[in-house]
Amino acid sequence: MxxxxxxxxxxxxxxxxxxxxxxxxxxxxxxxxxxxxxxxxxxGESYLKARDVTVLADASVKGVLPFGRPCIAAITVKNGGDKLLKILGGRVLRDQNGRMWRVTTGAQVAAGATGSIIARQVELRTVTHTVAQNQPFYPVELAEPEIGYIAEVMVTGWEHAPEFCNVLDGDLVYHIQTDENQVISLVFGVTGLAGMQPATGTKLNISIYDTEGEISPSVGMAFYFEYTDATEKAAMTLAEVSQSGEAPMSITTMREICSFPGIYSENAVYRANFDFLVRRKLGAVTFLNVWNELKEESVRPASVENMNKLFVSVLKRGVTPEALQSEIRLIITTADNSYRIKFVEAIEKAVPLKLTLYVPSTYDSAATMQAVRALILDNYGRESDWAKRGEAKMLKKDIYDLLRQNVPALTQRVADISVDMIGDDTADLPEHFRYVTEESLEVFTETAN
Incomplete structure (x- = not known):
């Protein structure tokens, strides 16, 4: 009507x-x-998080924080003075581009000698917050830095707790949370239940470390003290980058992290998947797989050495193997120190994939073939999200859906797709970093009438 x-x-x-x-x-x-x-x-959101805002909301519920990762570097120090040079942890440096760094591992360098210090690219800002009202789960919203991202937050006299589970009444703890807009807030406890709610008028001294995230320092880059006296004559240059800086987790990485069930948490009693824990803490990785003795003995002979042991195979750009292994070891032992940890070197393995496309005569077969090759390599190649997860399965139905939704020639009624081969007869091991390459991908076309 x-x-x-x-x-x-x-x-x-x-x-x-x-x-x-x-x-x-x-x-x-x-x-x-x-x-x-x-x-x-x-x-369809219950089954597939299609919108970015849904991914951000799910990440906030699961405690994935939008923190940046600071660059960590070794700096060579040459003492050109005639007195002992003492560089203590916490001292502020600046690089030749004006970025602030803070010393984490200091050194004492004799006159005329050369030493080494470790520093990370962070800038400290302090905030004093006065509690406005006495309320349960009192929130304190943190302002974003003018440049870069928040890397770390501490409250003087209080300890950070990843969640309020297992927090005793009266414990001085705070929780860090974020929302779908990636606004970071501190949340304090509830007196009589978990933790303690600060009284009205209480002053909270908050230390926030900001970082510029992804930077490109080069070996030989000059450093200098922000404050010094006339007796200190030090020439400082960058010797090695042990960890590259990173921006907060991208939506693509968040979508991968949030694909794990919500039951996985920081608590070792309830957590059933260390892969999720390590992946969440490390952020973007090139490849990661964590497995236990049961999986290990399904591919190799049994041994008493495998008892109560976790096996880790990992690749990550911008960080030295030693620093990466040390960080993973700390992540796992902090959650559950009863496990022994063994690192297994990742082995790259190309996955053979053979496809036959039945293309209507009204479409260019060569152009369709190139479009399919680009699509497969983007979704199953070395840099794909699929390759980052160890022992990921390549399903025919996913390939059919991917090609039909993105290649116009294959959406026609007479068009068809045949997945002739996935993989080969060789056994796949947990440490295999598997992906499709230009050479391992074979695509054939036939005319569909």
Whole structure:
């Protein structure tokens, strides 16, 4: 039924195309179309997190914080003075680009000698917050830095707890949370239940370390003390980068992290997947797989040495193997120190994949083949999300859906796809970093009539 006929005056203006009427109706129609699209997408959100805002909301619930990772470097120090040079932890340096660094491992360098220190690229800012009201789970929102990202937060006199589970009444702890807009807040406890809620008027001294994240320092880059005296004559240059700086986790990485069930947590009693724990703490990795003795003895002979042991195979750009292994060891032992840890070198392995495309005669077979090759390598190549997870399965139905949704020639009724071979007869080991290469991918085309 044409509802506008119930309003004769408006109907006449609509018939002559009055923009005051037609533009308003067009806006309403566009809004309803957008709402319909959102409803359709939301219907499948329980199974596939399609929207970025859903991924961000899920990440906030699972405690994935948008923290940056500071660059960590070894710096060579040459003492050109005639006195002993003492460089203590916490001292502030600046590089030749003006970025702030803080010494984490200091040194004492004799006159005329050369030493080494470790520093990370962070800048400290302090905030004093006065508690406005006495309320359970009192929140304190943290302002974003002018440049870069928050890397670490500490509250003087209070300890950080990843969650309020197993926190005793009266414990001085705080929790760090974020929302779907990636606004970071500190949350304090509830007196009489878990932790303690700060009283009205309490001053909270908050230390925030900011980092610029992904930077490109080069060997030989000069450093200098932010504050010094005339007796200190030090020449400092960058010797080695042990950990590259990183921006907060991308949406793509968050989507991978959030694919794990929500039951996995920081608590060793409930956690059943160390792969999730390590992946969440490390952020973006090139490859990671963590497995236990049961999986190990399914591919290699049993041994008493495998008892109560976790096996880790990992690749990550921008960090030395020693620093990476040390960080993973700390992550696992902090959660559960009853496990022994063994690192297994990752072995790269190309996955053979053979496809046959039945392309309608109205489409260019060569162009279709190139589009399919690019799509497969993007989704199953060395840099793909699929390759980052150890022992990931390549399913035929996923390949069919991927090609039909993204290659127009294969959406036609007469078009068809045949997955002739996935993998080969060789055994896959947990440490195999598997992906499709240009050489291992074979794509054939035939004309579909």
């Amino acid at each position: 044409d509802e506008i006929t119930n309003y004769p005056t408006l109907a006449k203006r609509f018939q002559i195309g009055d923009p005051l009427i037609t533009q308003g109706m067009a806006s309403i129609a566009a809004m309803l179309a957008e709402v319909a699209t959102q409803v359709e997408v939301t219907t």
